[in-house]
Amino acid sequence: MSIILDHVNYIYGEDGPLAVKALDDVCLQIPDGQFVGIIGHTGSGKSTLVQHMNGLLKATGGHIYFNGEDIYDRDFPMKKLRSRVGLVFQYPEHQLFEVDVFSDVCFGPKNLGMDKKEAELKAFDALRKVGMPMELYYQSPFELSGGQKRRAAIAGVLAMAPEILILDEPTAGLDPKGREEILRQIKELQVQTGMTILLVSHSMEDVAEYVDRIVVMNKGRVMYDGAPKEVFAHYRELEEVGLAAPQVTYILHALKDRGFDVDVNATTTGEAVETVLHALGRIPEAFRP
Amino acid sequence: MGIIRTKDLVYEYVRRDEEGNVEGFTTAVDKVDLDVQPGEFIAILGHNGSGKSTLAKHINAILNPTEGSVWVDGMDTSEEEHIWDIRQRAGMVFQNPDNQIIGQVVEEDVGFGPENMGVTTKEIWERVEESLKAVGMYEYRRHSPNKLSGGQKQRVSIAGVLAMHPKCIVLDEPTAMLDPKGRREVIRAVRALNEVEGITVVLITHYMEETIHADRVFVMDSGKIAMEGTPRQIFSQVERLQELRLDVPQVTLLAHELRRKGVGLPEGILTVEELADALAGSR
Ligand SMILES: Nc1ncnc2c1ncn2[C@@H]1O[C@H](COP(=O)(O)OP(=O)(O)OP(=O)(O)O)[C@@H](O)[C@H]1O
Ligand SMILES: Nc1ncnc2c1ncn2[C@@H]1O[C@H](COP(=O)(O)OP(=O)(O)OP(=O)(O)O)[C@@H](O)[C@H]1O
Ligand SMILES: [Mg+2]
Ligand SMILES: [Mg+2]
Numbered sequence: 001m002s003i004i005l006d007h008v009n010y011i012y013g014e015d016g017p018l019a020v021k022a023l024d025d026v027c028l029q030i031p032d033g034q035f036v037g038i039i040g041h042t043g044s045g046k047s048t049l050v051q052h053m054n055g056l057l058k059a060t061g062g063h064i065y066f067n068g069e070d071i072y073d074r075d076f077p078m079k080k081l082r083s084r085v086g087l088v089f090q091y092p093e094h095q096l097f098e099v100d101v102f103s104d105v106c107f108g109p110k111n112l113g114m115d116k117k118e119a120e121l122k123a124f125d126a127l128r129k130v131g132m133p134m135e136l137y138y139q140s141p142f143e144l145s146g147g148q149k150r151r152a153a154i155a156g157v158l159a160m161a162p163e164i165l166i167l168d169e170p171t172a173g174l175d176p177k178g179r180e181e182i183l184r185q186i187k188e189l190q191v192q193t194g195m196t197i198l199l200v201s202h203s204m205e206d207v208a209e210y211v212d213r214i215v216v217m218n219k220g221r222v223m224y225d226g227a228p229k230e231v232f233a234h235y236r237e238l239e240e241v242g243l244a245a246p247q248v249t250y251i252l253h254a255l256k257d258r259g260f261d262v263d264v265n266a267t268t269t270g271e272a273v274e275t276v277l278h279a280l281g282r283i284p285e286a287f288r289p
Numbered sequence: 290m291g292i293i294r295t296k297d298l299v300y301e302y303v304r305r306d307e308e309g310n311v312e313g314f315t316t317a318v319d320k321v322d323l324d325v326q327p328g329e330f331i332a333i334l335g336h337n338g339s340g341k342s343t344l345a346k347h348i349n350a351i352l353n354p355t356e357g358s359v360w361v362d363g364m365d366t367s368e369e370e371h372i373w374d375i376r377q378r379a380g381m382v383f384q385n386p387d388n389q390i391i392g393q394v395v396e397e398d399v400g401f402g403p404e405n406m407g408v409t410t411k412e413i414w415e416r417v418e419e420s421l422k423a424v425g426m427y428e429y430r431r432h433s434p435n436k437l438s439g440g441q442k443q444r445v446s447i448a449g450v451l452a453m454h455p456k457c458i459v460l461d462e463p464t465a466m467l468d469p470k471g472r473r474e475v476i477r478a479v480r481a482l483n484e485v486e487g488i489t490v491v492l493i494t495h496y497m498e499e500t501i502h503a504d505r506v507f508v509m510d511s512g513k514i515a516m517e518g519t520p521r522q523i524f525s526q527v528e529r530l531q532e533l534r535l536d537v538p539q540v541t542l543l544a545h546e547l548r549r550k551g552v553g554l555p556e557g558i559l560t561v562e563e564l565a566d567a568l569a570g571s572r
Binding site: 040041042043090091099133139140143144145146147148150151169172173174175176177178179202204205239242243244246247248250251254255257258259260269272273276277280282 | 384385465472565
C-alpha cells in the first residue's frame with residue numbers, strides 16, 4: 001500500500017488563541033514495501049505526522065492518498081483504512097485496556113472479524129515475536145514493567161497483520177536486547193511480507209542499522225529525505241536541530257583527525273569495523289573495495 | 290552508614306483477579322543489599338522486568354519492603370512518620386516529562402514542591418532561581434512548560450525536585466523519550482548536580498553510554514544484583530552483559546570487535562578519545 005502526502009498542514013486548536021502549527025506543508029511519497037525512519041527533535045511533529053496516516057488526525061490543509069485514493073473523499077472507507085494501517089502509539093498506556101495481556105492482543109484481530117480461534121493464534125504468534133515471557137500472558141497489562149507494556153502494545157498491532165505498520169518510538173524503554181530483537185522482527189516482516197514500515201525513533205544507531213530511508217522533521221517541516229548515509233552526511237546540520245549522527249560517525253571523524261584513512265560515511269558498527277581494519281592495513285589488498 | 294542502604298530487600302507484588310482473590314506473586318526484588326555513599330553517582334542497568342523501578346520506588350517510600358529494610362539518610366522507610374522527610378531527601382524523576390509538569394509557568398512549577406513543604410515565599414523564590422540555574426533553565430522561567438522541548442521539560446522536572454533541597458535524586462529512565470540533544474543536556478545537568486552540588490544520584494537507564502561517568506554501575510537480573518563495579522570493569526565484560534540482555538556503548542563494542550579481529554586494544558574502552566588514542570598508539 002503506497003502513501004502520498006500532498007502539501008499537508010496541521011494546526012492544533014486551529015480557531016483558538018493557542019493554535020500550534022505542527023505540520024507545515026509536508027510532501028512525502030512512500031512506496032509499497034519501504035522501511036522509512038522518521039527522526040526529529042522533540043516537538044518536531046513526528047507523532048502528529050504518523051497520526052495522519054491512519055486517519056486519527058485530519059489534515060487542516062492538503063491531501064493524503066492511499067494507493068491513489070484520496071482518504072478525505074466522502075466515500076473513502078476510513079474504517080477499513082484503520083484496519084490496514086497499524087499504529088503503535090508512543091505511550092503504550094494509550095492502547096492497553098483489556099483485563100489481561102492475552103485478551104488485549106486478541107482484541108484487534110477479533111475486532112477485524114476473525115473468529116476466536118484464529119484471533120488467538122494470531123495473538124500467540126505476535127506475543128512470541130515480541131518476546132513476551134509466557135508467564136505474563138494472563139497478567140493485567142497495567143501490572144507490567146515499562147518495557148513489558150511496550151511489548152504488549154506492539155504485539156496488539158502485529159496481531160492485526162496490517163499492510164502498513166507505524167511504530168512511534170517503539171523501542172523507548174526496551175532493554176538493548178529487546179530493542180534489537182524487535183527491530184529485527186520488523187525488518188523480517190518487511191522482507192518476507194512486503195509490509196510498509198514507518199519507524200519514529202530517537203535512536204540514530206537504530207535507524208542507521210535498519211531503515212532504507214530517513215525523513216528528518218524540523219519544526220513541522222521535512223528537512224531532509226534520503227538514504228541513511230546521505231542524511232547522516234549532514235550531521236553538523238542535524239546537531240543544530242537537536243539530532244546527531246550515530247556514535248560510530250564521531251569515532252570515525254576522530255580517527256580521521258588523527259590521520260587514519262577511514263571512510264567517515266560508515267554508519268553502523270559493522271561498517272566501522274571494516275573501514276578501521278582497512279585503514280590499519282589488516283585487509284589484504286585483493287579484498288579491498 | 291550510606292545515604293541509601295537496603296538490607297535483604299525483597300518485594301513481592303501480589304496479583305489479584307477481578308474479585309480480589311490472590312492469583313499469585315511476583316518477586317520483583319529479591320534479596321538486594323545496596324549501600325550508596327553520600328555524593329556517589331550510581332547507575333542501575335538491567336533487562337525489562339528485572340526490578341529496577343521497583344527498587345527505585347523503595348528509595349522514596351512509594352513502596353515498602355515485603356522483607357528486609359531500606360534506610361534513607363538513616364531513616365527507616367517503613368516507619369510512617371518519616372515518609373515526608375524521606376520524600377524530601379530523595380526526589381524522583383520519571384520517564385515521561387509530560388506527566389510530571391503541573392504549573393502553567395516554569396517557575397511556578399518548580400516552586401510547587403517547596404510551597405507544599407511550607408517554605409516561606411522569599412525562600413521559595415530563592416530556591417526556584419538556584420534550581421533553574423543548576424539545570425540551565427533559568428532564562429525559561431517565565432515560559433509555559435508546554436512549549437518547551439522534551440529535554441527542557443525534563444530539566445524543569447529535575448529543577449522541581451532540586452527545589453526541595455534533596456540529598457539524593459533518583460532518575461528512572463529520564464531520557465527515554467528525548468532526542469539526542471535533550472539526552473545530552475539532561476545527563477550533563479545530572480552530572481553537574483553530582484559534581485558541583487554533591488547530590489547523590491541514582492540513574493536508571495537503558496542507554497549504556499549514559500553510565501560511563503558513574504562511580505559504580507549495578508546490573509540487575511531477575512530481581513537480584515548480578516554485577517557491580519566501575520563502568521570500566523562492567524563494560525569490559527561484553528559477553529556477560531549480552532547474556533543479561535544488555536549491551537555496551539557503541540565505541541566499546543567497536544573496540545571489542547576490533548580486538549576480536551586481532552587489533553591490540555585493551556578491553557573496556559569507554560570514550561571516542563580513548564579509542565582514537567589507543568589505535569594511534571597501536572600503529
Ligand atoms: N494535543 C495537542 N494540542 C496542542 N498542541 C499539541 C498537541 N499535541 C502536540 N502538540 C504540539 O505540536 C507540536 C508537534 O508535536 P508532536 O507530538 O507531533 O512532536 P513529536 O515530534 O512527536 O515530539 P516527541 O519526539 O517529543 O514525541 C509540538 O509543538 C507540540 O507541543
Ligand atoms: N503493579 C505491578 N503488579 C504486579 N507485578 C508488577 C507490577 N509492576 C511490576 N511488576 C512486575 O515486577 C517485575 C519487576 O518490574 P519493574 O517495573 O521493577 O522492572 P524494571 O526493571 O523497571 O523494567 P523496565 O526496564 O521494563 O522498566 C516485572 O516482572 C513486572 O512484571
Ligand atoms: Mg512524538
Ligand atoms: Mg522500569
